[in-house]
Amino acid sequence: MGDMLNRMDPYNMRALEMTPRLIEREINRLGAEHYDLKTDPNRFSAREGVCHLADWEPIMLARIKVGVETPGGRIEAYDEGQMALDHDYQSKDPKAELARFKADRQKTIQYLSSLSKEDFSKTVMHPERGEMTVNDLAHMLVSHDVYHLEHLASMQPDEKAVDIW
Secondary structure, rough: OOOHHOOOOOHHHHHHHHHHHHHHHHHHOOHHHOOOOOOOOOOOOOOHHHHHHHHHHHHHHHHHHHHOOOEEEEEOOOOHHHHHHHOOHHHHHHHHHHHHHHHHHHHHHHHHHHHHOOHHHHHEEEEEOOOEEHHHHHHHHHHHHHHHHHHHHHHHOOOOOOOOO
C-alpha cells in the first residue's frame, strides 16, 4: 500500500474496503424479517439498497475506466428507481446481492490500486454533472456508500427511524 499512498487518499481507499463489511453488519442487525422495511416512501428498503449497491458498483468501475482509458469520454446517467424496477429488486436475496457487491468492490479496489497519480486527474463528461475527474468518481463512490450506510443504520425493526446524526 506504500506506493498507493502517492496516488489515492488512503482514507478513501480504507472507506472503500470497509463499506461491504459495514453493510453486512447492518443487514444482519435488521434480520431477514425486516429487509423490506421502509422508513421513507421515497427511499429504498434494506433489500433494495443492497441490490442498488450491487448494481451500482460495476457501473462506477466502468465510469472510472472510461476516464482512465478514454480521457474526456462521455459516461451514461442512470435512473436508479427505474433500475430497481427493471432488475426486480423486490425478488432478490440481499445476502446474494451483498456477496456480489463484495466481489465487485474488490475489483474496484484492485483497479484503483493499479492507477498512477496522473490517472486520477483524467476526466469524464457526465451528462448531468459535467466534467468529473477519476478522483471525483472515486470520492463519489465513498459518498454514495455513506449515504446508503446512514440509511441502513437509521432503520429500526419497530419501524421507527432514528436520526444517527
